[in-house]
Amino acid sequence: MRWRRLRTLLVREGRATLRDPFTITILVAVPLVALLAFGFVLSTEVKGLPLAVLDASDTPASRRLIADLAAQGTFVPRRVVTRAALERALVGGAVSAALVVPPDFDRARARGADRPQVQLVYDGAEAVLAGNAEGYLQALVEAAGATLARPGAPRAGDGVTVAERALFNPTLDGKPFMVAGTFGFVLSFLTILITAVSIVNERLGGTFEQLQVTPATSVEILLGKVLPMGAIFTLDVVLMVVVAGVVLGVWPQGSVLLFVGVSAYYVSISLAAGLLISATSETANEAVQKTVLVSVPLVQLSGFIFPIRSMPIPFQWATTLFPATHYIAVTRGIYLRAEGLTTLWPELLALLGFGVVLIGLALRTMGRRP
Amino acid sequence: MSRFRQNVLAVAYREARVMLHDRAFLMALLVQPVIMLGLYGGVISNQPANVPWAVIDRSQTALSRRLVEDVQSTGYFLPPRRVAGYAEARALLRRQSLLAVLIVPGSFRRDAERGHPRVQLLLDGSDPLAAARVGGYVAQVAAAFAVRREPPAAPPDGPPGRAGAIDVRQRFWFNPTLRDRDFFLATIAGMLLTNISLSLTGASLVGEREMGTYEFVLSLPTSALEIVLGKLLPAVAVAYGLLLVALVGSGLCYGFWPAGSWLALFAVTLPFVLASLSVGVLVSTFARTSAQAVFLSTFFILPSFVLSGVGLPYQLMPHGVRELGGLFPLRWYQIASRRIIERGAGFGQVVVPTLMLGLFFAVMLALVRWRMKPRLG
Numbered sequence: 001m002r003w004r005r006l007r008t009l010l011v012r013e014g015r016a017t018l019r020d021p022f023t024i025t026i027l028v029a030v031p032l033v034a035l036l037a038f039g040f041v042l043s044t045e046v047k048g049l050p051l052a053v054l055d056a057s058d059t060p061a062s063r064r065l066i067a068d069l070a071a072q073g074t075f076v077p078r079r080v081v082t083r084a085a086l087e088r089a090l091v092g093g094a095v096s097a098a099l100v101v102p103p104d105f106d107r108a109r110a111r112g113a114d115r116p117q118v119q120l121v122y123d124g125a126e127a128v129l130a131g132n133a134e135g136y137l138q139a140l141v142e143a144a145g146a147t148l149a150r151p152g153a154p155r156a157g158d159g160v161t162v163a164e165r166a167l168f169n170p171t172l173d174g175k176p177f178m179v180a181g182t183f184g185f186v187l188s189f190l191t192i193l194i195t196a197v198s199i200v201n202e203r204l205g206g207t208f209e210q211l212q213v214t215p216a217t218s219v220e221i222l223l224g225k226v227l228p229m230g231a232i233f234t235l236d237v238v239l240m241v242v243v244a245g246v247v248l249g250v251w252p253q254g255s256v257l258l259f260v261g262v263s264a265y266y267v268s269i270s271l272a273a274g275l276l277i278s279a280t281s282e283t284a285n286e287a288v289q290k291t292v293l294v295s296v297p298l299v300q301l302s303g304f305i306f307p308i309r310s311m312p313i314p315f316q317w318a319t320t321l322f323p324a325t326h327y328i329a330v331t332r333g334i335y336l337r338a339e340g341l342t343t344l345w346p347e348l349l350a351l352l353g354f355g356v357v358l359i360g361l362a363l364r365t366m367g368r369r370p
Numbered sequence: 371m372s373r374f375r376q377n378v379l380a381v382a383y384r385e386a387r388v389m390l391h392d393r394a395f396l397m398a399l400l401v402q403p404v405i406m407l408g409l410y411g412g413v414i415s416n417q418p419a420n421v422p423w424a425v426i427d428r429s430q431t432a433l434s435r436r437l438v439e440d441v442q443s444t445g446y447f448l449p450p451r452r453v454a455g456y457a458e459a460r461a462l463l464r465r466q467s468l469l470a471v472l473i474v475p476g477s478f479r480r481d482a483e484r485g486h487p488r489v490q491l492l493l494d495g496s497d498p499l500a501a502a503r504v505g506g507y508v509a510q511v512a513a514a515f516a517v518r519r520e521p522p523a524a525p526p527d528g529p530p531g532r533a534g535a536i537d538v539r540q541r542f543w544f545n546p547t548l549r550d551r552d553f554f555l556a557t558i559a560g561m562l563l564t565n566i567s568l569s570l571t572g573a574s575l576v577g578e579r580e581m582g583t584y585e586f587v588l589s590l591p592t593s594a595l596e597i598v599l600g601k602l603l604p605a606v607a608v609a610y611g612l613l614l615v616a617l618v619g620s621g622l623c624y625g626f627w628p629a630g631s632w633l634a635l636f637a638v639t640l641p642f643v644l645a646s647l648s649v650g651v652l653v654s655t656f657a658r659t660s661a662q663a664v665f666l667s668t669f670f671i672l673p674s675f676v677l678s679g680v681g682l683p684y685q686l687m688p689h690g691v692r693e694l695g696g697l698f699p700l701r702w703y704q705i706a707s708r709r710i711i712e713r714g715a716g717f718g719q720v721v722v723p724t725l726m727l728g729l730f731f732a733v734m735l736a737l738v739r740w741r742m743k744p745r746l747g
Contacts, residue, residue: 022658026665037673043686044502090543091713093705096685115537124545125712127553128416129683134540135506141538142513160437160487160512164505166495167463174498189668197661285577288664289394293401300409305681307500310419312412333466336496343465 001223005216009224016198017232023194027232031186031240038182039248042174042305046136049129051075052089052098054082057105065101065118068144074136086121096123097133099141118145168253168337179250180335181304183240184328187263188270189295191233195225195274196287204284218366222359226271233267234260254334258341262334266327266351272358273323279365298324323354377592381600388574389604398569403562403612407619410554411626416682417446417550418500418507423470424451424459429478433517437489441472441511446504463494470494470504482517544629544713555626556711557680559616560703563609563639564646564674568667570605571650576663579654594742598735602647609643610636629714638706638720641727645699648734655741674698679705702726 017023051069055062070077078095080086089095100119108116120137122130166172202208211221237260245251252259277294281287300306301315302324308316319325326347333339333347341348389395427434438450451468453459459471471492481487491508493501545552578584587597613636621627628635649670657663677695678684684695695701706723709715 022662022665030665030669033669034672037676040691041676041682041687042499043688044498046686049685091709091715092719093709093713117537117539120538120540122540122542122548123713124542124548125553125556125708126683126685127545127548127550129685130542130545131417131503131506131548132683132686135502135509138510138538138540139513145538160482160489160515160517162505162509162512163488163490164493164509165490166493166498166501166505167460169495169498169501172495172498172502177496177498193665201659201661284659284661285573286394288573288661289398292664293398300414306414306416307418307497309421309500310415310417315413329466332496337464337466337494339464 001217001219005214006220006223009211009216009220010228013224013228017228026190026194027236028239030190031182031236032243034182034186035179035240035244035248038178038185039175039244039250042178044132044172044174046074046133048073049075049097049133050095051077051137052080052086052095053077054080054086054098054100056103057101059106061106061109062101065141065144066099069099069140072140074140090121090123093123096126096129097121097137099137116145175248176250176336177332178305179244179248180332181328183237183263183331184302184324185299185304186240187233187237187267187327188298188324189291190236191229191267191270192274192277192294193288193291195229195271196277196281196291197284199225199275199278200281200284200287203278218363222275222363222366225275226268229271230264230267233271234264237263237267250335252335253338254340259331259334262327262330262348262351265355266323269323269351269355269358272355272362275362276358276365279362297322301325302328304328320350323351323358326350326354374596377596378600378603381587381592381597382603385601386604386607389570389608395569399566399608399612402565403558403615403619406558406562407555407616407623410558411551411620411624414554415550416499417548418469418503419446421447421469421500421504422451422467423447423472423504424453424462424468426453426455426459426471426473428476429474431479433482434474434478437474437512437515438472440515441508444507444511446507459492463492466494466496468494469497469500470508472508487517551624552626552712554681555620555624556708557704558620559613559639560642560678560700560707561675561680562612562616563643563703564671564700566612567605567609567643567646568650568653568671569664570608571601571647572653572657572663572667573650573660575601575651575654576657576660580660594739598651598738598742601651602644605647606640606643609647610639613639628711630710631716634715634717634720635707635710637717638703638710638724638727641724641731642699642703645727645731645734648731648738649699651738652734652741655738670698674700677701678703696726699727699730702730 053066055066066077069075075097077099078089080089086098086100090098098121100121102117102119105116105118118141120141122134124130169176199208202211216224241252241256241259273294274291277287277290281290298304301311301319302322303319304324308319308325311319329347330344330351333344425438427438441447442450450472451462453462453471459468462468463471473490473492475481475488475490478487478489489512491505493505495501542548575584578587592600617628617635650667653663653666653670657666675681677687677691678698678700679695680700684692684701687695702723706720709719
């Protein structure tokens with residue numbers, strides 16, 4: 001390996017990348033769009049959700065129950081007068097949940113013999129929303145109902161109060177979770193795509209063959225590709241950290257240096273994957289289609305959005321075969337829980353293994369002369 | 371007029387032949403529905419499962435053990451781990467070996483006798499969705515926990531024995547067990563069609579320009595509108611084929627058939643497909659290479675999936691972001707699909723989404739005409 005030859009290659013690659021305004025735009029815009037798009041979408045907080053209220057009792061007690069409910073702001077009651085109207089509202093998606101107060105609500109309450117009954121109906125079609133709203137609504141109705149209870153009325157049990165405390169993210173804000181995952185998404189998808197397309201285009205243009213017939217060794221050609229790209233993407237990482245911090249207010253809790261270091265290493269793994277895809281593709285189109293195919297598990301099976309723990313066991317094993325799964329685990333660890341090397345080493349070791357294998361394979365394809 | 375129709379059909383015929391020759395595209399057409407049906411039907415779920423948790427039981431009484439058993443019996447949790455104290459619990463939470471830690475204070479029994487039993491629940495907030503759900507489950511179990519041994523009067527259709535002054539019975543309509551599978555399956559047609567539509571028109575038009583065949587089409591005595599319509603026609607046919615595959619596939623594999631009108635679903639699909647295809651055409655007028663076309667398409671597909679509410683509820687997104695999602699056809703299509711497929715709606719209940727999709731298509735068509743004119747003039 002000669003430094004002078006390598007330097008020539010580095011300068012060449014850097015110029016080739018920076019010369020193309022489209023690539024530059026993509027390199028800056030995709031991370032930012034992804035951060036902003038993903039950053040805001042995960043929310044567990046139920047606020048201002050329309051709630052249909054069918055008050056068949058229509059007594060001071062039931063009206064007070066509903067007024068108490070409305071006062072919280074979590075749900076916005078909308079009165080309906082018939083069961084049919086309630087069904088229409090649910091089917092049409094105008095409301096996501098409904099409270100039904102039966103006609104004998106107040107009588108049962110006054111009698112005090114048994115507890116007055118109300119019914120809550122959720123739109124199960126919006127499974128996630130219903131799951132989130134369920135706890136809130138039930139708690140609200142019960143709290144509102146408690147103020148109506150006659151002292152000494154019989155109770156079925158006493159219940160236990162749970163004092164909840166969420167560590168690392170007390171308000172259960174969705175932004176940090178998504179921001180940390182977005183690094184994994186952008187660094188995998190974008191790096192693979194840009195490398196694969198750039199090399200396939202060089203192949204088509206014949207410049208890659210020119211490179212291969214120069215005295216440069218395959219290690220030099222590989223480094224000549226990977227180092228400038230890696231540097232550019234590492235700059236991207238820094239840009240994302242700053243934008244996530246300034247715009248979304250999400251800064252890494254752990255060591256920034258460790259984070260950028262691991263990210264830079266992960267970029268080189270992705271670049272190697274891009275090289276492999278380019279080696280097996282005839283046209284840029286094909287490379288792109290393969291990248292998209294690789295990206296499907298990236299989004300769905302890497303734990304980026306959907307929890308790995310909820311998958312069937314064989315798929316849980318399968319997720320460990322993607323480098324992105326480990327990288328996302330590391331970014332979340334550093335970003336959200338201030339983890340360090342002492343707890344992250346198994347994931348880092350896995351990444352190291354992937355790197356050795358992928359870079360080794362990429363090196364072999366570089367050396368192969370058509 | 372007949373000349374117009376002939377030209378459109380001729381372009382459509384040519385387009386269909388080209389499609390049938392594209393092996394990579396045919397593969398994508400075949401593989402994508404299978405992957406989507408498999409992943410969304412059987413693998414992915416937002417619902418917490420196999421939740422690792424621990425108990426710090428300082429009370430060590432029959433009562434506290436019964437509470438732990440009750441939580442365990444919800445079926446969402448792995449067997450609880452015993453940990454010694456806060457420090458260990460915190461360390462395990464940090465490593466994500468645990469998602470929740472239930473702490474029963476030493477005074478639990480005495481508190482229960484006095485009527486104010488309390489426990490503490492530590493959650494790993496770094497995974498907010500799971501934490502919120504798990505917290506909800508534990509709170510529900512705890513609220514229903516009968517401190518005195520007398521069995522609570524369990525209502526036959528509600529959750530078992532609830533406490534409190536009001537007897538709250540809840541039900542989930544359309545999806546009684548709140549399965550995430552139904553939630554996803556109802557929208558996979560929309561996701562598939564977005565993906566395929568954009569690659570159908572966007573990349574293929576640019577590809578033609580790269581190969582030089584586009585010039586050839588331009589030199590024909592056809593107008594821009596005829597070319598566009600001729601290109602859209604076979605694409606629409608492919609889209610309807612995919613819709614059928616998605617519907618019948620979910621039905622045969624998971625027994626999940628549309629609850630509402632198939633006809634209404636087919637009707638909403640037309641403006642949606644046209645809208646998505648025209649986005650592809652618009653992309654092709656901006657991109658110079660097929661790689662650029664894919665990048666631009668990704669710019670459209672990514673926010674479509676994220677902001678439309680196919681995987682995460684758009685109703686909980688902050689204002690601004692929520693409205694932004696309305697600019698993507700997938701938002702309106704997923705609203706309509708959920709109404710028809712999950713809630714059994716007919717055409718009457720999806721008029722608004724259909725009109726919005728139609729409007730979107732009209733705007734796109736105008737933009738495409740404006741972008742294409744100078745080149746064809």
